[in-house]
Each structure stands twice: as structure tokens, then as C-alpha cells.
Amino acid sequence: MIEKVLHRGNLLLAYRQVLTNQGSAGVDGMSVYELAAHLQVNQHAIATAIRSSQYLPQPILGVAIPKSNGQKRLLGIPTVTDRLLQQAVNQTIAPLFELEFKPHSYGLRPNRNAQQAVLQAQKNINEGYQHIVDIDLKSFFDEVEHCLLLQLIYRKVKCPLTLRLIRKWLRAPILIQGKLTKRRRGVPQGSPLSPLLSNIMLHELDKELERQGLRYVRYANDFSAYTKSESEARLVGNSLFLFLKNKLSLPINREKSGIRRPVDLQILGYHLPER
Secondary structure (H helix, E strand, C coil): CHHHHCCHHHHHHHHHHHHHHCCCCCCCCCCHHHHHHHHHHHHHHHHHHHHCCCCCCCCEEEEEEECCCCCEEEEEECCHHHHHHHHHHHHHHHHHHHCCCCCCECCCCCCCCHHHHHHHHHHHHHCCCCEEEEEEECCHHHHCEHHHHHHHHHCCCCCHHHHHHHHHHHHCCEEECCEEECCCECCCECCCCHHHHHHHHHHHHHHHHHHCCCEEEEECCEEEEEECCHHHHHHHHHHHHHHHHHCCCCCECCCCCEEECHHHCEECCEECCCC
8 A cells, every 4th residue: 555655646646735735834844835846856765764664754833723712723734745645645545434434424525515514404403303412522633542543544554554654643743832742642633634534533423323323414523413302312412422432532522512402503603593
């Protein structure tokens, strides 16, 4: 698999995507416009280091950006070289997981969007599922367990070199206001791999929701389950809380989670009227 990652055509496609995405420089200060010249000189050495397990990602640059609620969200910005390599890995492994991802998972996937998620939520409500379990995952991107995530990736990705590369990216330290901090949890938002990795983790939640026969909508780490009675909603809410805690080691934000009626529900910024 690592040869597919490092194939010239795959790397060229990844380079074009990184260039299209733009984005800020990482800790080395290199911009996307300097990447081509850097690769022309160093591409062979980078590929050799990856094949021999000697490649070491540079630290991630941590940047706090404001949220709509007045709080801040931490973005992790890899160097453009690491963004290129992550994009190349993403292009190689994403199709393996897309084959199994569920229809009601709408976020950060090809040909899926927030509008589809909102329409499905409205459909559930219109068909009488108006007691809604609305769960907010507490700092999801900061809480993901690396060991569990790597085990889930291993189900599809058997290549030791590719797995080792992903593990190194997960463990790369983050530089925040000049201070370098080790990381043992979390998937930094801002990397080309983070959307896929978050969906790999929460695909386990999708499978549990389907195992329980529930109607649900998930967009990345935002999800809600739809039931026909308050008592059923409470049972579902308790079971999902335990599943997230015991199986995925993901805490929920109790203040922002609860049983909603359509008039109280906001999904991806939209209010859904009850019919």
C-alpha cells in the first residue's frame, strides 16, 4: 500500500489538492507556493525515509480561532510537506472505508453535505419521530483515543509502513504560543486526514445506532437520534451515553445534550419546525 501512497500520480494529485486548499504555513514557515521547489529537491529523500520507517513528521502548529459562541477552537496546522503526505494517504485509504460508511453519515464525505442531513432530519420529524436524542460530544477532536482509532484503521489498512506513518502524525507534538506539547489523544482539526479519521471512529457509533434500529442523522461529530416517545428517547439516550463512554471512550457535554422536541432542535444551524 505504501507504494500506492508514494506513486508519482497519487502524489501529484495530492499536491494539486494541497495547492487548491491553500492554508497557512506550518512550523517551518513554508507556504504552499514553495512546496513544488522543496519536493523537486527532497522528494526522493522523503520517500526513502518513509520506506525505511525513518520519516519523522514535524510538530503541528496550534492556532486558536474564535467560535460563534465566543469560545475558541484549536486548529492544528501540519507543515505543507506533511499535508501533502497526509492527502496522499487519504486518497489511498479513504475508498476502503467509504465502502462501509453508512447512508445517514453526511459530514466530510464525497457527494454528501449539510443540506442532505437537514432534509433527513426533517423527514424523520415529519414521519412522527418527534422525540429527539440530541447529544453533543465534548471536545471530540481532542478526546479521540489513538490506540482505539489505530485498531479501527488496522481493519482495512494492513500495511505496517502506512499505519506507522499515521501513528506518527497522530503523536506529533503541537506548538502553541512557542511551547511544544506532547499529544496522546485527539485528532487535530486542520489536517487532510482528520475528517476521514473522525468518520472512521464515529462509524462505530453509526453501527450501534443501526443495530438498535434507530433513525438518526450524523454530520461529522454532530448527531441526533429520532424516536416516537419521550420514554423511548430516554432509554436511547442512556444507552448511547454508555456506548460512547465504554466503547469509544468519548465523553458527552451534558449541558448541551438532552431530549428535544422539534421546536427546540437546532441541527447544523437550522431550526426544524414541527408538523
